[in-house]
Amino acid sequence: MFASRGLLRSSRRLVGGISSATRTYVNLSKPSTSVAVLELDRAPVNSLSKEMADAVSAAIKEAEGDDKVQALVLKSSNPKIFSAGLDITEMNNPEVERLEDFWRSIQDLFLTLYGSRLSTVAAIEGHSPAGGCLLAMSCDYRVMTEGENFKIGLNETKLGIAAPYWLKDLFVKTIGNREAELGLGLGKLYSPSEALSVNLIDEVVKNEDVLEVAMKEAETWAKIPPKGRVASKVMLRSEMMDELREKKELDVGWFRDFIMEEGTQKGIDAYLKSLGGKK
Numbered sequence: 001m002f003a004s005r006g007l008l009r010s011s012r013r014l015v016g017g018i019s020s021a022t023r024t025y026v027n028l029s030k031p032s033t034s035v036a037v038l039e040l041d042r043a044p045v046n047s048l049s050k051e052m053a054d055a056v057s058a059a060i061k062e063a064e065g066d067d068k069v070q071a072l073v074l075k076s077s078n079p080k081i082f083s084a085g086l087d088i089t090e091m092n093n094p095e096v097e098r099l100e101d102f103w104r105s106i107q108d109l110f111l112t113l114y115g116s117r118l119s120t121v122a123a124i125e126g127h128s129p130a131g132g133c134l135l136a137m138s139c140d141y142r143v144m145t146e147g148e149n150f151k152i153g154l155n156e157t158k159l160g161i162a163a164p165y166w167l168k169d170l171f172v173k174t175i176g177n178r179e180a181e182l183g184l185g186l187g188k189l190y191s192p193s194e195a196l197s198v199n200l201i202d203e204v205v206k207n208e209d210v211l212e213v214a215m216k217e218a219e220t221w222a223k224i225p226p227k228g229r230v231a232s233k234v235m236l237r238s239e240m241m242d243e244l245r246e247k248k249e250l251d252v253g254w255f256r257d258f259i260m261e262e263g264t265q266k267g268i269d270a271y272l273k274s275l276g277g278k279k
């Protein structure tokens with residue numbers, strides 16, 4: 001399985017007898033019969049551009065296409081950054097049509113990952129702000145590497161923007177209403193131990209152990225008979241997904257109007273310039 005479906009540039013290789021495929025922005029491999037590993041690989045910070053979001057969605061669908069695969073580990077090629085979230089340059093002085101398409105790709109990525117028939121385990125290596133936290137929260141289980149300087153959370157308000165309603169809903173579902181009020185309002189980024197204490201993540205592990213722990217967890221989920229497991233996931237998640245599917249174009253409009261406002265643009269521009277102090 002995992003043959004290219006013509007969506008992505010791909011090259012195939014055999015690593016220790018394991019078939020794996022390297023593509024633009026993502027690497028998909030299958031280290032065991034029932035578990036696939038999807039590595040985010042967009043330097044420098046795995047930010048989600050439209051193309052990156054499309055590549056991740058396509059790779060998830062490809063893994064789902066193998067009937068034997070029951071679980072997926074989502075990891076990063078960068079041991080210090082899981083994902084820096086949405087590619088802010090997509091929202092900085094954008095062309096409107098591209099901005100709308102970008103948002104559709106982000107919505108689709110969320111629907112694909114959150115609604116996957118596969119059990120998904122996030123191996124959160126390092127920083128995971130905003131859209132990175134979205135990726136992690138869309139999984140069934142979250143393991144994060146230790147290191148109190150690593151942060152996860154929804155910091156959108158600090159950029160002068162607001163998380164979309166469905167990301168807010170996902171946050172509330174994950175950590176509860178009160179903590180979400182604090183987290184969203186303050187744009188709080190949690191250290192691994194803080195994230196664990198509010199149930200934003202499920203485990204904190206040593207950096208060198210993260211993949212092994214995530215794989216073990218994925219194998220555990222993969223052993224659960226899929227019929228009941230998937231039905232349970234659908235019960236828990238379909239309401240939210242159906243609502244977004246219904247409101248998709250409305251949500252695109254809200255996003256576009258919000259981002260295109262002059263004040264929002266000023267905030268995004270200033271934030272982007274502050275990053276790394278280099279721009």
Ligand SMILES: CC/C=C\CC/C=C/CC(=O)SCCNC(=O)CCNC(=O)[C@H](O)C(C)(C)COP(=O)(O)OP(=O)(O)OC[C@H]1O[C@@H](n2cnc3c(N)ncnc32)[C@H](O)[C@@H]1OP(=O)(O)O
Pocket residue numbers: 044045047081083084085086087088089127129130131132155156159161162163164165254255258259272275276277278279
């Ligand atoms: C109605 C709905 C309305 C709106 C919804 C909008 C939702 C938005 C959700 C989001 O995801 S917004 C993005 C939020 N992300 C962040 O705030 C993270 C920003 N990045 C960082 O904090 C740091 O880069 C890091 C902690 C992840 C890593 O730090 P470090 O290793 O020191 O790297 P640098 O900061 O030097 O960055 C390297 C390089 O990458 C660029 N960059 C970083 N993050 C992004 C990003 N999210 N998008 C685009 N580019 C990013 C950074 O500018 C540097 O570029 P250079 O060219 O200067 O090397």
